[in-house]
Amino acid sequence: MSTVLEFRHVSASYAGARILQDVSFAIEEGETVGLVGRNGAGKSTTLLSVYGVPQVTGEILVAGKPLRGGAHVPTSRGVSLVPQGKRIFSNLTVEENILLGRASRRHGSWTLDAVYDLFPNLARGKGRPGTSLSGGEQQMLAIARSLMSEPALLMLDEPTEGLAPVIIDAIVEALMEIQSRGTALLLVEQHIGMIQKVAQRYLALRSGQLVGEGAVSQLEDRAVQELIAL
Ligand SMILES: Nc1ncnc2c1ncn2[C@@H]1O[C@H](COP(=O)(O)OP(=O)(O)OP(=O)(O)O)[C@@H](O)[C@H]1O
Numbered sequence: 001m002s003t004v005l006e007f008r009h010v011s012a013s014y015a016g017a018r019i020l021q022d023v024s025f026a027i028e029e030g031e032t033v034g035l036v037g038r039n040g041a042g043k044s045t046t047l048l049s050v051y052g053v054p055q056v057t058g059e060i061l062v063a064g065k066p067l068r069g070g071a072h073v074p075t076s077r078g079v080s081l082v083p084q085g086k087r088i089f090s091n092l093t094v095e096e097n098i099l100l101g102r103a104s105r106r107h108g109s110w111t112l113d114a115v116y117d118l119f120p121n122l123a124r125g126k127g128r129p130g131t132s133l134s135g136g137e138q139q140m141l142a143i144a145r146s147l148m149s150e151p152a153l154l155m156l157d158e159p160t161e162g163l164a165p166v167i168i169d170a171i172v173e174a175l176m177e178i179q180s181r182g183t184a185l186l187l188v189e190q191h192i193g194m195i196q197k198v199a200q201r202y203l204a205l206r207s208g209q210l211v212g213e214g215a216v217s218q219l220e221d222r223a224v225q226e227l228i229a230l
Helices: 043-049 094-104 112-118 120-124 135-147 165-180 192-198 216-220 222-228
Strands: 003-014 017-028 032-036 055-062 079-082 153-157 184-188 201-206 209-215
Touching: 003 043, 003 184, 017 043, 017 184, 017 209, 032 043, 032 192, 043 153, 043 184, 079 135, 094 112, 094 135, 112 120, 112 135, 112 165, 120 135, 135 153, 135 165, 165 184, 165 192, 184 192, 192 216, 201 216, 201 222, 209 216, 209 222, 216 222
Parallel strands: 032 184, 032 201, 079 153, 153 184
Antiparallel strands: 003 017, 003 055, 201 209
16 A cells, blocks of 8 residues: 655644644545544644645655655655645636646546536536635535545545534535545544544544544544643
């Protein structure tokens, strides 16, 4: 099995303030990993480190090779981020927003038809402005856009934040479908239930340090819950 993303002794800071400290982990092809921890633990910073948003030391490897260069590099090598806040463009239609994801196109099976099969609501609203969709549909749109780059690893930053339970169920189902096609997922979520449904393994951050990792079944353990203060 090969590694899609690896952090080796990664530290990250914003304007000299250290946020992540000596974080090391690896994500294998096709697996789903939940990244948990309380507010401010450094979960988003971990995802953004792949794009060089904070200042990073240590080594980040994508598909086994060290990452260097511009922000497009992770995407062209198979890592895509669905950011917190979705970043849907209001001046573009739903379909135009989806097609933006093709900028770094690799070979694969995520065509427009395939993402419309996954999210039929997007097909029905494809001519509408992206931001006219509901919050849940905009989240689906952000996921669809990322899939167009044919990621080997899709990273999602709190994809269910602020969504109703019925929409969360639809997102869970879609993530399971994406997973069944062999895409690895790195999922930042406050909803532990969501991680338990979708992920096989968890990584726990506290104050910028990796303080635990293991099978998701261990998230029930009192000791683990106390560690990450869920
Ligand atoms: N652009 C930035 N400049 C300076 N500090 C930042 C910046 N972004 C995040 N931080 C700080 O880094 C720390 C970690 O934030 P981060 O967003 O990674 O945490 P998180 O675990 O994702 O939390 P949340 O669940 O609240 O999103 C916080 O103290 C935050 O204030």
